[in-house]
Amino acid sequence: MAFPDLAVNAIYTILCLVPGFISVKTLTYIGDLDTDMSEFEKSTWSFIASGVSLSVTYFAYVAWTTVTTGRFVLIRSLDITWIEVVTIYPVLLLVAAVVGYLSAKVFVRTLGNPTGPRPENVQ
Template sequence: MAEFPDLAVNLIYTVLCLVPGFVSLQTAIYAGDFDVELSEFEKSTWSLVGSGVSLSVLYFAYAFGMGLRTGQFILIRSIDLGWVALVVAYPGLLAVAVVVGLVVAKALAWTRLAHSSPTPDVRADS
């Protein structure tokens, strides 16, 4: 069976790891109804952050599930995903990315609302 060159495999993994962050970013912008223009650098940076959060949430869910299954709660577990396992797990990663985007949108909308609402003046009139 023919193997992909290492550079092609690394490129595929890089793209697959960046897409969840971009999905999180776009979900947050759409769900929060934000009118922002991000530069390419900002999009890339927030996509990396979103991917890191999405991958971390999925990994810790896996580690917790394995801990429940085996009775040994180990924080760092080795994961060696082949192509078939990656294809099966990737939709779950994208679903986690959408949830991360929705949570971020809700948090940003809440903070925007908290900062825009007028605060009552509690000072006594002199």
């Protein structure tokens, strides 16, 4: 029995958005940010973070295949099965957490912590 196309698309959509939510939550937790974002803003930032995480994972795959095959091809077709999705998904979630962590470190380093004391005000 096969899933209808709409159900498969909904599953893929959820699977693709979860890494972004992990990145945003990691960023707000590590950066110690107290954010009052609307649901729209959370969804938008999660969508952007998912794109970043998926892109980083894809380019890591391109780098890996370049090293293993000795041929650099920037655009590779990905015809993956459910088993491969289940295998690679934890790697994608790890990449999402790393993206959120690095983003938090860059954010706090460049802009400071907006919820904590400013460095110039601390004596």
